[in-house]
Amino acid sequence: MEPLLSVAGLTKRYGGRLACDGIGFTLDPGEVLAVVGESGSGKSTLLSLIAGEVAADAGSVAYRMRDGATRDLDTLSLVERRALMRTDWGFVRQDATQGLRMAVSAGGNVGERLMGVGDRHYGRIRATALDWLARVEIAADRIDDPPTRFSGGMRQRLQIARNLVTAPRLVLMDEPTSGLDVSVQARLLDMIRGLVAELGLAVIIVTHDLAVARLLSHRVLVMRAGRVIETGLTDQVLDDPQAAYTQLLVSSVLAA
Amino acid sequence: MNPPNPAVARATVTVSAGAGYNFAYLDEGTKRMIRRAILKAIAIPGYQVPFAAREMPMPYGWGTGGVQVTAAILGAADVLKVIDQGADDTTNAVSIRRFFTATAGIATTTRTAEATVIQTRHRIPEAPLAEGQVLVYQVPIPEPLRFLEPRETETRQLHALAEYGLMHVKLYEDIARHGHIATTYAYPVEVAGRYVMDPSPTPKFDNPKMDDCPALQLFGAGREKRIYAIPPYTRVRSLDFEDHPFRVQRFDRPCALCGAEDVYLDEVVLDDAGGRMFVCSDTDHCETRLAEPRLAETRLGETRLADGHTGEAA
């Protein structure tokens, strides 16, 4: 079967610095790929390139659309691109204030994508929002509160609901749990794992935390200084790292 | 350059522009530019066409957009009506009517039925408009999304991509917060199934009159430099939800002067003990009814049929 996403030769330069150097990989439906590395490895840039927020200097990203046709994302018009980001793709940001409308209620945040694709029944939109708030374990009586009154963990859960409401097939996540308390992180990761399995989502998750990679991903891409150092099945790479840098990363993880 | 003639300058204390100005004040080149913008606007109903608004002798915010549109389309045979808040005699309407009397010498009227061009601020006349009439609206903020997204670069994109989810989010928030959509004037509409438009600060009561109207509707925003249009017989739909449909205000008493029902009323404060009375906002409508009650009743009967336009029952 054709992969859902194919990335080839993706390259980005900032001045003299090579942020991403010829990155390539494929992603199958329902597959979770973790991109791990330390700060400055280029992993967040890679996500921005895939999402089309930053223009690549070289390389291509191809995606199999809902109608089965595989399209090079460069060939999509702006309308198609934005429609894709609003329906078939999700992007959960590290900073929830960037991924939510902070002045809009939780219900409005979840309902926006539905209204963006033409839903015009207030009652149904609200019911769907309530359903999703329950799935991300946000109390129903918070539906009319703006996320300014939510904790960090709640904001991330709201962001997830906002992205998943249109049943996307691919979700990008940029360090979704960093900055949260450890117990909150654990709960959030567990929830993400459940939803991913239940909905058959393909996910690319960027993280510096190997434990997150191990918990959520099938495969892992280890990046350093813009390059892929090692790639493979998560358990294999983390249990038996081949590259010296990967060995260093794995051995540096503090025992819990 | 010669120093300006003090006599001419003194004359401009009042609205009269005196000799030396073109018909309807604007030079022909400017009128052509504005008419080109108007044609483009008619070709793309509800789309805001940028135009090079000129500095006018009245301040921005006081109708310069409407005045420029009217000046660009006026001909010597036109009959002009100018209203503000539905009345011909409010100060700004008086001022604008005088401007055109002085600079164009055209006939003016207070009778809606006799006018060929009607310039209006904040109301649509109660009497249904006819083919061949032009209604020119004065618009302060043409962008319906402006208060949700202050950046022009962003709202331009949203219109181009027909991304109006944000507008509906606002309506959703209103219902969640108040139980009702809280917009009572400048109520956003969808034109010809494509562009979302701000009808200018007319009360939502007037929105139905824009739908399938036989007259040409032109909108001028001078300070913001935009012109837009609704061609005759165009579908204009007020945004709403299926389960929270658009509703107009209804007054449950008639005009205290002429007895008209189903019209928009002004609330007049009579004393400081809470005494109030309600009278027609549309002064021509009121006076017409008072002068010829039988004729007005027929018209009112037609008005009752559907959303404020004559013809077969909807």
Add this chain to the structure above:
Amino acid sequence: MYVAVKGGEAAIDNAHRLLAEVRRGDPAVPELTVAQIREQMRLLVDRVMTEGSLYDPDLAALALKQARGDVVEAVFLVRAYRTTLPRFGATEPVDTGAMTLARRISATFKDLPGGQVLGPTFDYTHRLVDFGLADAGSPDPAAEAEPEADAAACPRVTDLLGQAGLLEPSPPDEGAPVGDLTREPVDYPADRAVRLQGLARGDEGFLLALGYSTQRGYGRTHPFVGEIRVGAVELAFTPEELGFPVSLGTVALTECQMINQFHGHGAVPPQFTRGYGLVFGQGERKAMAMALVDRSLRAAELGEPVAVPAQDQEFVLAHCDSLQATGFVEHMKLPHYVDFQAELELVRRLRAEHAARAAAPAPASDESPLREAAE
């Protein structure tokens, strides 16, 4: 019995006549002449010309008289007059390097060719009210200076720095048409020429505050005054029929060149960057504020993050025009009672619903005179 209010026309006429009377003031006091305003309120006249975008000191002075001294009203009169004037072309760019200097200072060098020429300035006065000015009198004649040999003796600071490559060069003139925001609406993002035009016409107070904000941390640009020049420049115009430039005369200008720090990166070596201000007559405060905001608006082009109002060209250009601002602010005086009526209806209804919810479980009958019904 209530009678609908009439008489708007008569009221307006009376208001205008009263205005004319109040403008004249006490008839026993001598009437102001245009020449008096032009000569003795010159800085005010300069400001009206700059924001009115029209160089005509007599017209600006007359406008001030008609406007009873209100700057924005006077600018309005000048701009409205300007709209009616035919355009017969554009002059050659003025050469401020060849300016006949009345004043020339630089903060970046202690001394420089041509020296620091203080000229007529308030800068070093002590702001003590001079009650002697209440009486008529003639000032002592000012000292005469040696006439300047030639303008080349006063090279521009920016040229001096530019020769050594220390200052970014001015963008080359490729002969492309220059935008004119009085002829076409501004299309964001606007290029620098259009932005500068908007700033030149912009309200001095607004730009002063924005410039001040950049100095206080809202988008710092490390400015230095490279040079301020005040004086007369020649206007040259090339009529189509002649094919060579002829002199139209001179205009008085104030030019401010700010030198700002730039953090060079990658292949680009560090260079100072520029901010530019230009106004009619003597208007240093405005020229300096304009230069600060000009540099600030170049943030995006220079790779700096755009984070504060002074860097946001949509915010600055949309709000710096005093006529647009005053028009919209003051238009609130116009009747808005139709829309207010709509709001009253909604608030009354919401209050009734609120009261009903508080009083009884079942909704009470509507007390307000207005109600909603499906159409």
